[in-house]
Amino acid sequence: MLTEVIYNRQILPLYYKLGIRWEPRPFVKPGQFVMLRFPNCIDPLLRRPFGVYRIIDEGIEILYKVVGKGTTLMTGLRPEDMVDMLGPLGNGFSLDSGKKDIVMLAGGIGIAPFYLSVVSGQRSGVRQKLLFGGRGKDDLPGLEDFKKLGIEMKISTQDGSIGEKGLVTELLKPEIRNPKSTIIYTCGPKGMLKEVARIALNLDAPCYVSLDNVMACGIGACLGCAVKVRSQESGVRDQGYKMVCKDGPVFDAREIEWEKV
Amino acid sequence: MGKGVRTVDSGQGSAARKDKGDKKKVTTDLSVDIAGIKLKNPVMTASGTFGYGEEFAPYLDLNRLGAVVVKGLSLKPRQGNSPPRIVETAAGMLNSIGLQNVGVEAFIEEKLPFLRKFDTKVIVNFFGDSIDEYCEVARALDGADGIAGLEMNISCPNKQEGWLEFGTNSDLTSKVVGAVRKHTKLPLIVKLSPNVTDITTIAKAAVDAGADVLSLINTLSGMAVDVNTRRPKLGNIIGGLSGPAIKPVALKMVWQVAKAVNAPIIGIGGIMTAEDAIEFMLVGASAVQVGTANFIDPEATVKIIEGIDDYLRKNGVKRVSELSGSLRI
Numbered sequence: 225m226l227t228e229v230i231y232n233r234q235i236l237p238l239y240y241k242l243g244i245r246w247e248p249r250p251f252v253k254p255g256q257f258v259m260l261r262f263p264n265c266i267d268p269l270l271r272r273p274f275g276v277y278r279i280i281d282e283g284i285e286i287l288y289k290v291v292g293k294g295t296t297l298m299t300g301l302r303p304e305d306m307v308d309m310l311g312p313l314g315n316g317f318s319l320d321s322g323k324k325d326i327v328m329l330a331g332g333i334g335i336a337p338f339y340l341s342v343v344s345g346q347r348s349g350v351r352q353k354l355l356f357g358g359r360g361k362d363d364l365p366g367l368e369d370f371k372k373l374g375i376e377m378k379i380s381t382q383d384g385s386i387g388e389k390g391l392v393t394e395l396l397k398p399e400i401r402n403p404k405s406t407i408i409y410t411c412g413p414k415g416m417l418k419e420v421a422r423i424a425l426n427l428d429a430p431c432y433v434s435l436d437n438v439m440a441c442g443i444g445a446c447l448g449c450a451v452k453v454r455s456q457e458s459g460v461r462d463q464g465y466k467m468v469c470k471d472g473p474v475f476d477a478r479e480i481e482w483e484k485v
Numbered sequence: 486m487g488k489g490v491r492t493v494d495s496g497q498g499s500a501a502r503k504d505k506g507d508k509k510k511v512t513t514d515l516s517v518d519i520a521g522i523k524l525k526n527p528v529m530t531a532s533g534t535f536g537y538g539e540e541f542a543p544y545l546d547l548n549r550l551g552a553v554v555v556k557g558l559s560l561k562p563r564q565g566n567s568p569p570r571i572v573e574t575a576a577g578m579l580n581s582i583g584l585q586n587v588g589v590e591a592f593i594e595e596k597l598p599f600l601r602k603f604d605t606k607v608i609v610n611f612f613g614d615s616i617d618e619y620c621e622v623a624r625a626l627d628g629a630d631g632i633a634g635l636e637m638n639i640s641c642p643n644k645q646e647g648w649l650e651f652g653t654n655s656d657l658t659s660k661v662v663g664a665v666r667k668h669t670k671l672p673l674i675v676k677l678s679p680n681v682t683d684i685t686t687i688a689k690a691a692v693d694a695g696a697d698v699l700s701l702i703n704t705l706s707g708m709a710v711d712v713n714t715r716r717p718k719l720g721n722i723i724g725g726l727s728g729p730a731i732k733p734v735a736l737k738m739v740w741q742v743a744k745a746v747n748a749p750i751i752g753i754g755g756i757m758t759a760e761d762a763i764e765f766m767l768v769g770a771s772a773v774q775v776g777t778a779n780f781i782d783p784e785a786t787v788k789i790i791e792g793i794d795d796y797l798r799k800n801g802v803k804r805v806s807e808l809s810g811s812l813r814i
Binding site: 310 | 534535536540541544564565567568569570571572573575576577578580582585728729757777779780781782783
């Protein structure tokens with residue numbers, strides 16, 4: 225659908241918040257995404273996927289990082305400019321955790337799906353903790369929003385400019401006191417996801433990862449965003465591919481063939 | 486083109502649209518007949534860009550389409566290539582999906598019943614890695630209910646004879662099309678590869694061997710490189726280029742082939758708008774397929790159908806078939 229930009233605010237050198245009109249307000253599950261393009265534009269040609277960060281009065285808010293041609297052009301969007309939006313898409317996090325403690329682990333722009341999931345968790349009264357990491361203090365977009373939510377949080381940066389110095393994955397293990405009663409949700413760079421999955425699989429703690437991938441359609445038709453999966457039950461390898469857009473973006477960490485990610 | 490074209494001044498288009506009463510007077514006929522396949526309009530989906538139809542059902546009424554051309558089928562299911570499978574390029578995209586598909590048996594049992602519910606022609610794209618496999622798939626599809634025609638993808642390597650792509654050689658094209666012809670009574674469309682020295686020779690070979698219709702072009706072979714990692718951007722190193730970037734190339738090839746053979750032609754290549762589709766018809770196509778545009782806008786086909794209808798009204802053209810080959814030189 226064609227809709228209007230409400231605002232486009234720079235929050236950190238490389239991060240922006242884009243408010244998009246969507247009325248009546250849609251029902252979006254935490255972890256779902258939308259695909260955006262400039263109307264009638266053929267270069268850039270394809271839509272880009274963005275996780276829905278927050279629901280706002282007049283629609284949704286996207287958190288985005290400037291990484292390439294498309295997102296660089298997006299920084300020029302002004303209020304009342306039109307964008308072409310498709311969504312909400314994907315499965316999202318299944319938040320029926322069976323009263324388990326939730327540990328969320330986000331790296332950089334990987335924070336995007338967690339605002340909605342924290343809000344949802346607070347409503348259901350489940351215990352949640354957020355581990356948020358980045359390269360430096362300029363790589364923790366939305367940090368203030370999470371402070372306002374009052375969620376229990378630990379921060380780390382690789383350069384030590386804020387929080388603990390080191391990788392956010394190093395914070396994970398001490399948080400898993402009882403793997404049977406803890407569920408891990410994670411989103412971020414591939415290396416981080418691999419490490420989180422490795423730790424979770426070793427501890428036998430349930431872990432759900434939100435994957436990012438290049439995709440053309442977002443609706444399961446182009447088969448471009450394939451990710452290699454293994455059979456969950458037997459552990460047999462080479463079970464083919466699933467599509468990040470339609471089967472995901474959220475997957476059980478046990479399902480993914482991590483060596484191929 | 487009919488006399489009507491000249492009586493309508495091109496500048497009147499927008500004025501005529503505003504006057505709804507005036508619009509009603511013009512009845513347009515969008516239907517086309519392609520080798521006995523009667524389509525309600527000339528717009529089909531290109532294979533590999535529309536799944537098996539069901540993926541798009543939430544976004545548009547499949548009954549509106551001229552035909553659904555489904556994702557290419559092989560005898561057995563195929564997993565496809567290692568990622569990354571797609572990369573965007575200037576006004577286009579490269580893909581190396583690797584012909585991932587459910588296989589002909591699962592298609593007939595699980596996908597075709599859904600498509601039969603619609604009043605839209607179903608054209609099944611298929612391929613093989615040997616002449617025998619092509620024939621076997623064609624035979625299986627020939628017996629299935631609800632298929633209006635077959636489209637052969639001949640841009641596949643021949644496993645039995647040196648991995649040469651069937652569609653890049655007129656002898657191989659002739660052999661594989663001739664063999665398949667014996668195994669199906671359905672209208673047979675042969676989809677041509679643009680990665681050849683002279684597409685008209687291949688086109689002639691296909692028609693002489695029994696193709697009822699030609700569709701062109703398939704994707705242009707291409708690649709992209711990441712200068713930071715010095716690696717190819719696609720897992721498969723090379724892929725097929727599609728999208729607006731290839732339209733001028735496709736248009737020229739359709740024009741060339743239309744002059745060289747007598748069979749009806751389906752134009753494919755970077756069609757994003759009704760204007761693009763009309764260009765293909767003017768140079769000689771009887772119908773068109775919309776591909777990459779489906780990824781960008783799931784409703785693209787319907788918008789193109791409406792745009793063609795608008796064009797006919799504005800230009801006083803009664804039947805869309807009058808456009809085919811009406812290029813003025």
